[in-house]
Amino acid sequence: MRHIAIIGSGPAGYYTAEACQKQFGEDVRVDILDRMPVPYGLIRTGVAPDHQSIKAVARRYEAVALTDSVRFVGNVTIGKDISIPELQTLYDAVVLATGAPADKPLGVPGDDLPGVIGSAAFVGWYNGHPDHAALKPPLEGPGAVIVGAGNVALDVARILAKAEAEFEGSDIAGHALEHLRGGTHSRITILARRGPHQIAMTPKELGELGQLSRAAPLVDPADLPPVESDAPLEPGLRKAVKHLRDFAAQGAGGKPIEVVFDFYAMPLRVEGEGKAERVIVERTALDAGGQVVATGETYAIPAGLVVSCIGYRTPPIEGVPYDQKLGRFANTDGRIADGLYAVGWARRGPTGTIGTNRPDGYAIAELIAADGGDDSGKAGRSGLDVLLGARGVDIVTFRDWQKIEAAEIARARDGAPREKFTSIDEMLAALT
Incomplete structure (x- = not known):
C-alpha cells in the first residue's frame, strides 16, 4: 500500500489525488490536509463569485473525495498541528499543493498606506475567506x-463596477455586497505597464466588462497599435485586443462609472495624509526588445483605494527549501527532496489556469511511482489519526464539509446559491 499526504485541497491537490488513484489503483491511500475546514482552495475563495460555471469543477473533486482511497482532513495546520518531517515519517510521499495565497508587494513608496490592498486580500474579502472577511476596503x-494587466485585475474592476442586481446568481459574500452598496467610485483605472498586445487578459473576461449596466470600459485609441499588427497574435489575444478596440470606439455612452484602461503606465508611489489619496504614475514606453522603459513623464490619479494585482507568492514552510526570487518552493520538476514534492502554483509559481494543474498532478503521480517506496511499511492515515488525536486536533472530514455546505445553502439570500460562513468558528459550529 502506498500512503500519500497532499497539503492543500485546491485544484492542484485534488488533481494530484485523482492522478494517484489512476497511477496506483487500489494500492493507494491519499490524505488531503487543509488548514480550512472546507475544501477546494481558490475554487471557493479565489474564482470570482459571478463565475459559477468555473466553480462547478468542484463537482469533479467531490467525486474523487467520496472514494475510499481519498480522505479530506480539514482543520489541520501544518507547522502548528503537525510538521512536514512528521508527515514524512508517516507517508511514503508528501506533496505540497499549497498554492500561492500571499500577495506580492506592490513595492513602491506608500504601498503600506491604508487603502492599498493586495488582490489576494481583496478577492478573499468579497469571496468570504475567513482571513480577509473583516477587511473594509475604502469605497468612498x-x-x-487597480494595478495589473491580468484577469484578476478585470475581476476586481468588474466587482467594483457592477450594479447590485448583476450579482444575482453569484455567491459573493453578504458583507461584501452590503459594503459595495455604499461605493461612490465613478472612475476605476486599470494601470498596465505595457500595451494592449502584452495583456494577460482573456476575451471572456474582457467581454464581460463591456456588458455592465452602469459602467463603461474606456480605451484611449492612441494606445492601440496599428490594427494590421494584430494579425500575428495568437487567437485568444487577438480576440481580447479586438474587445479593447471596440471599447475605444464606443466611448462612455453616458454611464455613471468609467473603467479606464491606462496603458504604458506604472505606479511610482502612493501618496496621502494617513491614507491613500492619489497614485503618482509614470508614463512608459517599450524599447526595441519589448522591455519597459520610463519616459520621465508623471501625473497623479486620485484614488482612495489601490488594489495591487501583480502576482502571488507561496508562503514558506519551515524546513522546506524555498526560492525567494520566484516565490515558490525550490524544486526540480516537482521534486523537492526524497519523498517530498510540490505541485501546481507551489511548484511552478502562479501561472496557468485551473486546468493547468491537471497535467501537473499527473506528472507528480508518475514521479512518485518512479521514486518507489511502496514497501516502506509506513503507517499512513492510521498514524496521522493517532498523532492528531493525541494533540487534541479535531479533524473535519469530507462528510463534515457536506454538512457545512448544506448549512450555507440553507442560509442563502434570494437568488444566491449559498451564503458562506466567513469564520472557522462558524464553520465548526455548523457541525454541532
Whole structure:
C-alpha cells in the first residue's frame, strides 16, 4: 500500500489525488490536509463569485473525495498541528499543493498606506475567506486604481463596477455586497505597464466588462497599435485586443462609472495624509526588445483605494527549501527532496489556469511511482489519526464539509446559491 499526504485541497491537490488513484489503483491511500475546514482552495475563495460555471469543477473533486482511497482532513495546520518531517515519517510521499495565497508587494513608496490592498486580500474579502472577511476596503471618493494587466485585475474592476442586481446568481459574500452598496467610485483605472498586445487578459473576461449596466470600459485609441499588427497574435489575444478596440470606439455612452484602461503606465508611489489619496504614475514606453522603459513623464490619479494585482507568492514552510526570487518552493520538476514534492502554483509559481494543474498532478503521480517506496511499511492515515488525536486536533472530514455546505445553502439570500460562513468558528459550529 502506498500512503500519500497532499497539503492543500485546491485544484492542484485534488488533481494530484485523482492522478494517484489512476497511477496506483487500489494500492493507494491519499490524505488531503487543509488548514480550512472546507475544501477546494481558490475554487471557493479565489474564482470570482459571478463565475459559477468555473466553480462547478468542484463537482469533479467531490467525486474523487467520496472514494475510499481519498480522505479530506480539514482543520489541520501544518507547522502548528503537525510538521512536514512528521508527515514524512508517516507517508511514503508528501506533496505540497499549497498554492500561492500571499500577495506580492506592490513595492513602491506608500504601498503600506491604508487603502492599498493586495488582490489576494481583496478577492478573499468579497469571496468570504475567513482571513480577509473583516477587511473594509475604502469605497468612498471619486476613484480607485487597480494595478495589473491580468484577469484578476478585470475581476476586481468588474466587482467594483457592477450594479447590485448583476450579482444575482453569484455567491459573493453578504458583507461584501452590503459594503459595495455604499461605493461612490465613478472612475476605476486599470494601470498596465505595457500595451494592449502584452495583456494577460482573456476575451471572456474582457467581454464581460463591456456588458455592465452602469459602467463603461474606456480605451484611449492612441494606445492601440496599428490594427494590421494584430494579425500575428495568437487567437485568444487577438480576440481580447479586438474587445479593447471596440471599447475605444464606443466611448462612455453616458454611464455613471468609467473603467479606464491606462496603458504604458506604472505606479511610482502612493501618496496621502494617513491614507491613500492619489497614485503618482509614470508614463512608459517599450524599447526595441519589448522591455519597459520610463519616459520621465508623471501625473497623479486620485484614488482612495489601490488594489495591487501583480502576482502571488507561496508562503514558506519551515524546513522546506524555498526560492525567494520566484516565490515558490525550490524544486526540480516537482521534486523537492526524497519523498517530498510540490505541485501546481507551489511548484511552478502562479501561472496557468485551473486546468493547468491537471497535467501537473499527473506528472507528480508518475514521479512518485518512479521514486518507489511502496514497501516502506509506513503507517499512513492510521498514524496521522493517532498523532492528531493525541494533540487534541479535531479533524473535519469530507462528510463534515457536506454538512457545512448544506448549512450555507440553507442560509442563502434570494437568488444566491449559498451564503458562506466567513469564520472557522462558524464553520465548526455548523457541525454541532
